[in-house]
Amino acid sequence: ETLEAQIKAFFDSAPPLHSSDEITQKLNQFIRHNSSSSGNGEARRIVCVTSGGTTAPLEQRCVRYVDNFSSGHRGATSTEYFLKAGYAVIFLHRRGSFQPFCRSLPDDPLLECFEPTNDSNIQVRKAYSESVKRAILDHHTAVAGGHLLKLPFSTIFEYLQMLQIIAMSMRCIGPRAMFYLAAAVSDYYVPWKDMVEHKIQSGSHLLDVKLVQVPKMLSVLRIDWAPLAFCISFKLETDSSILLNKANAALEKYKMHAVVANELSTRKEQVVVTTGVEKITVRRDNSESANDVENPLIKLLSERHATYIENSSW
């Protein structure tokens, strides 16, 4: 079976998105807004950041699913730096994963950051006043300026359908578009038509579920959906000895402009960016206050993207 046939089978059998018209409308409006050179200067570059893990449901009325690990920290943090670098960001994220501007807040921000006052009002606790203010202001600036569009997914079906809609909508901006694919995407799934409707009953010794390989959509994204966009994918491994080879293989196979290689246990300290001709180690700079590895990473990618736009004949 060819890749095209596998991809067609995947989309044909996927449960249709509930709100695809609404999503398309939001996207078109967002892209138009960030492409007008009137008012506040020139058209912005637009990046689609994917973030968090996709689920592969085991039942149509889903109680159980197979999940891919990703907290969403990479995507959320990167979104902040892309916004700082002047990009408009489409944040395609797993529902409930880390969100931009909320990283410095505790796990239960509502309960931990606020306290009642004597006159039964609510105020921000002193210890959190700076971080709460920063988070709210930065988020407000991005949203009010129309530079941040958040789109949530849970399943692999939602993720790939949304990625396709986004890619198609971004075609009209050519090389000004970037894809930064940090989401951890299911490699195996149960096709919708093979899936039982109701909750699988326990009792049997062995749970027999057949998972089929998810067709890799990276090359279709690159070649068909968004041929002019600047495309960055990620490679995650737990065995560092195979990481760089796997990253280079992905670069070649999917014709990415760069692959960011990271090892699970050190992913917050350093990543390696491979472009085919170069292999650049990017480390977090502990002497700076904003000391995330995403800070130098987004600087590097934003520069490369600028060069890419300059060199394109579009």
Ligand code: PMT
């Ligand atoms: O979220 P954090 O906790 O901060 O962790 C960040 C991270 C480690 C999850 C992130 O930095 C990362 O490496 N993300 C990609 C992890 C991954 O699943 O790699 P992969 O080898 O499965 O996939 C490689 C690329 O192919 C990815 O860009 C993925 O989006 C894409 N893919 C994968 C499968 C598939 N069927 N289609 C795809 O397009």
